[in-house]
Amino acid sequence: MRTWLVMVALLTGWAFAQPWPASTPEEQGFDAGKLADAVLTMRERSIDIHSLLLMRHGAVFVDASFYPYDGTTVHEVASVTKSVMTTLVGIAAEQRKLDLDAPMLSFFPDRQVAHLDARKERITVRHLVSMASGLECTAANDEQTLKEMQAAPDMVQFTLDRRMAAEPGTTFVYCSPGMHVLSAIVQKATGMTALAFARANLFEPLGIEEVLWNADAQGHNWGWSNLYLHLQDMAKLGQLWLQQGQWQGRQIVSPSWVAASVASQMDVPGDDDDYGYGWWVNPGEPPSFYAMGRGGQRIVVVPAWNLVVVTTGGGLDWDEIEPLLTSAVVDLEHPLPADPTGTARLREAVAAVATAPAPKPVAAFPAMAREISGRTYVFDTNPLGITALALDFGTGDEGRMQIVLTGAEGPQVWPIGLDGVYRMSQGPYGLPQGLRGSWLDERTFAFEYDNIANNDHLLYRLHFDGDRVVMEGRETAHELGARFEGHAEHR
Secondary structure, three states: OOOOEEEEEOOOOOOOOOOOOEOOOHHHOEOHHHHHHHHHHHHHOOOOEEEEEEEEOOEEEEEEEOOOOOOOOOEEOOOHHHHHHHHHHHHHHHOOOOOOOOEHHHHOOOOOOOOOOHHHHOOEHHHHHOOOOOEOOOOHHHHHHHHHHHHOOOHHHHHHOOOEOOOOOOOOOOOHHHHHHHHHHHHHHHOOOHHHHHHHHHHHHHOOOEEEEEEOOOOOEOOOOOEEEOHHHHHHHHHHHHOOOEEOOEEOOOHHHHHHHOOOOEOOOOOOOEEOOOOEEEOOOOOEEEEEEOOOEEEEEEHHHOEEEEEEEOOOOHHHHHHHHHOOEOOOOOOOOOOHHHHHHHHHHHHHHOOOOOOOOOOOOOHHHHHHOOOEEEEOOOOOOOOEEEEEOOOOOOOEEEEEEEEOOEEEEEEEEOOOOOEEEEOHHHOEEEEEEEEOOOOEEEEEEEOHHHOOEEEEEEEEEOOEEEEEEEEOOOOEEEEEEEEEOOO
16 A cells, blocks of 8 residues: 655654644634534534634634544645645746746657657646646546556556647646656656655745655656645645745745636636646635645635635535635624634634544444354455455454454454444554444444545445355545455355
């Protein structure tokens, strides 16, 4: 799982200091009581949000983490990575290390490229940053092209070899492989990996110290995803854009690049929003722009309101929370009178959503639990890569059991809570993960596998029938599912 990890960890442990001055909601024109209601409603509706930060005029007035995420670790930001990737392109262009109108293929003179034609030769860096390369890329079936690229031994070569589907610059197609080529271009142009270039020119100037960022087999950081940041560091990127690329008196990104990146560069078919250079553009009232990633990772900037909103999640839909937040807006022109009661309610709400739920009574196990406990079930090839599974219910006296799940990395033994509370264990990169489950009926056991900060939240259902088991799995972020069968090994 996820190889070729590049990690920067300059902090001691996972502790992270809040870099922003604090403010009350009333000082920013928001109703603290309504924000408290909003935060509690997110929990009551089981909205899969991990963290929420609201900042106005450079001051934070909401900073909440939602169980099971505790906010102390970095969090995978998914396609927010694309906005960082294009920012690095903008910085490199400002340093005259690359030309936005340089042909894509000019950075790879030593590579033999398949399906070469005049259209492919006309693809430029500018086309790549605006998702208008014309390369054959499809978002159908959860970006099937992306899955094919990840399975290739050389992801850059895979992308360069794609057939052409349109004239460059004419058609928007969301194409993650094109963003990965940008990582290789930055590396070619600067002589540094995207991560090293980012550390020197973006992260360190902003005080961003702890970062995870995958790289491919050839050492190129993934240009489309799998950057890990703290919530507060995501907010720094939003504030940097709000300040036209300036940070503490230093121009980190040129104002012209900031303006171009959040201007409408491409019309997005079937979407009310447009696309800039790695940023989405909302022309509504008030206008805004945002970086967006799978699962609810988002940096929203509303310049007219001097507002930055940052979220992380495991399957969060922005439309689920936006009405809750905007309902708390009262007067953005003038501070409101102090409201100690509302502020206290908000503080209590933030504490409440960070707390694990009270354990529920564990129902008596059905007879099937005794029959299957300790038995190993094996599966044929399936989309989830699961080869075997075993459940051990034990006595259940502690409201827990354990699962042994076998995949490409071999058997993994994890505890599962049976009382509605996650049992935590160590997931990828040492980040915490949680599992919990319950019997739905006499033959069906369901469980959640939540990678939390690793941004994978999977729902599984196992239906047992004699020696046969039918397993269904669904990812919350994409509503993708798989169904396959297995059978018990003979004892």
